[in-house]
Amino acid sequence: MSRAHGRPETRTRVAIAYCGDVAKVRLDSITKIFDSVVAVEDVSLDVGDHDFMILLGPSGCGKSTLLRIIAGLEEPTEGDVYIGDVKVNEIEPKLRDVAMVFQSYALYPHKTVRANIEFPLKVRGAPKAERAAEAAKAAESLGLTEYLDRKPGQLSGGQRQRVALARAIVRRPAVFCMDEPLSNLDAKLRSETRAELVALHRRLASTFIYVTHDQVEAMTMGTRVAVMSRGELQQVGTPQDVYSKPATVFVAEFIGTPPMNIFPVGMLDESGYLVGIRPEHVLVDSASPVRAHVDVVEHLGHETLINCRLGDTRVMVRLGGDEVAPCVGDDIGLITPVNHRHHFDATTQRRVDE
Ligand code: ATP
Numbered sequence: 001m002s003r004a005h006g007r008p009e010t011r012t013r014v015a016i017a018y019c020g021d022v023a024k025v026r027l028d029s030i031t032k033i034f035d036s037v038v039a040v041e042d043v044s045l046d047v048g049d050h051d052f053m054i055l056l057g058p059s060g061c062g063k064s065t066l067l068r069i070i071a072g073l074e075e076p077t078e079g080d081v082y083i084g085d086v087k088v089n090e091i092e093p094k095l096r097d098v099a100m101v102f103q104s105y106a107l108y109p110h111k112t113v114r115a116n117i118e119f120p121l122k123v124r125g126a127p128k129a130e131r132a133a134e135a136a137k138a139a140e141s142l143g144l145t146e147y148l149d150r151k152p153g154q155l156s157g158g159q160r161q162r163v164a165l166a167r168a169i170v171r172r173p174a175v176f177c178m179d180e181p182l183s184n185l186d187a188k189l190r191s192e193t194r195a196e197l198v199a200l201h202r203r204l205a206s207t208f209i210y211v212t213h214d215q216v217e218a219m220t221m222g223t224r225v226a227v228m229s230r231g232e233l234q235q236v237g238t239p240q241d242v243y244s245k246p247a248t249v250f251v252a253e254f255i256g257t258p259p260m261n262i263f264p265v266g267m268l269d270e271s272g273y274l275v276g277i278r279p280e281h282v283l284v285d286s287a288s289p290v291r292a293h294v295d296v297v298e299h300l301g302h303e304t305l306i307n308c309r310l311g312d313t314r315v316m317v318r319l320g321g322d323e324v325a326p327c328v329g330d331d332i333g334l335i336t337p338v339n340h341r342h343h344f345d346a347t348t349q350r351r352v353d354e
Contacts, residue, residue, distance in 0.1 A: 023084065023174035023207040024049045025070055030079035032065050032231075039065040041231040042079075047175075047224075052201045052208045054218040057228035058254070063211045064179055066228070070209060071098045071177045083174060096175075099168035103180040105160045107152040107167075113139070114148040117166045138166040141203065142196070158189040162196075169204065178210045182217065194221055215255055219243070227251050245342075249349040252276045252342060258305060258316040265346050267313065268336055273343035273352055279305070279318035281340035284326065288333030294326050308332065 025047040032040040040062040047053045055063040068074040070081060072093035081088050088096055099120075107116050117135040126134075139145050142162040152160050161181055168176055182190045198221050201208050212218055218225045219239040227234045227242060227250075235247035246252035252260040256278060263275040284306070292315055296307035304325040306317040315334065319325055326332045343352045 026082040028080040030076045033077045038231050043233045052223045054222035054225045055211045056218040056225050061228040062231040063228050067177050067211045071100045072096050097173050098175045099171050099173035101164050101168050101178045101181045103183050105164045109152055112149050113163050120171045134170045138169040142166050157184050175207045247351050249344050261315050274346050276342035277336050277340055279316040282317045283335040285333045285335045288335050290334045291331050292334050294330045
């Protein structure tokens with residue numbers, strides 16, 4: 001459904017006028033320096049209309065700063081932000097048509113769930129009947145109908161997070177920005193809410209930009225993932241792309257549990273490059289002359305992880321749960337199939353495809 005068509009005529013739209021349905025976001029050479037800290041360095045990124053873009057990286061890599069710059073809560077030191085075809089650098093946050101959902105919910109404790117959800121529409125001056133209808137619809141879509149008359153303090157963390165989402169939904173923003181919204185939830189709720197978010201993204205047909213340091217969230221929800229390290233963008237691609245063709249050693253080691261094994265130059269071949277190979281691609285074969293010493297064996301049921309040493313290099317091997325596993329202290333033979341090797345330049349740390 002076109003977002004433009006879905007909006008009630010009575011609503012006062014103060015936001016920038018986008019052309020058609022376009023809710024794409026473009027970052028052009030964004031740098032952000034706080035005092036002397038370079039939080040984001042020369043990041044250019046295109047987020048397509050209806051993308052579910054994940055900004056992924058370790059703590060302090062600059063992902064929240066980038067999201068806040070998109071939402072207008074932070075000004076870039078250099079560079080431009082576009083929503084649709086409009087440059088929004090000078091446009092204040094509330095006029096950007098971007099809804100922000102935080103980890104901390106930021107709900108009004110003394111208002112009911114209904115009043116919390118209706119709040120953005122009230123601020124906008126929408127009539128009471130419209131507010132009620134929109135809130136009821138958003139609440140229903142997130143399973144909150146029976147809690148509408150409760151206060152946030154009478155809800156679980158997961159329910160509060162859904163109220164925060166419902167409050168964002170009623171605004172029908174062009175872009176949803178979410179900053180680690182699931183990190184307060186326990187593992188089960190997180191996994192359920194992940195699925196809800198994916199369904200919500202499909203239903204709303206909006207653009208989502210979602211910050212997390214959790215690669216499982218990134219891989220399971222994102223249509224595309226932007227991996228960041230130390231303020232720089234390392235790679236942008238589908239979850240499958242970043243897993244199977246990591247652009248840098250950082251991405252190779254950050255995506256995947258356990259991470260990709262990286263062998264020093266000259267250890268496995270004469271290519272002159274670092275060689276990477278995923279734990280599930282290393283084979284155990286007693287006939288192999290490449291011998292490793294087993295230090296730890298982790299039986300996880302569906303898989304077994306073998307932590308071993310090849311000279312001074314640590315190697316992780318992933319076996320299926322029903323495969324025969326070696327024991328701690330064994331010497332085992334390893335095979336690193338050529339077709340599963342990734343090469344990286346030792347100086348630039350970038351992928352080399354020949
Ligand atoms: P986390 O996952 O821990 O929230 P992040 O990847 O979102 O981390 P940012 O919050 O964007 O990282 O911070 C990036 C860098 O900028 C960090 O070194 C941080 O200390 C610094 N930084 C962020 N905000 C400010 C600020 N207001 N003043 C000074 N430095 C800041």
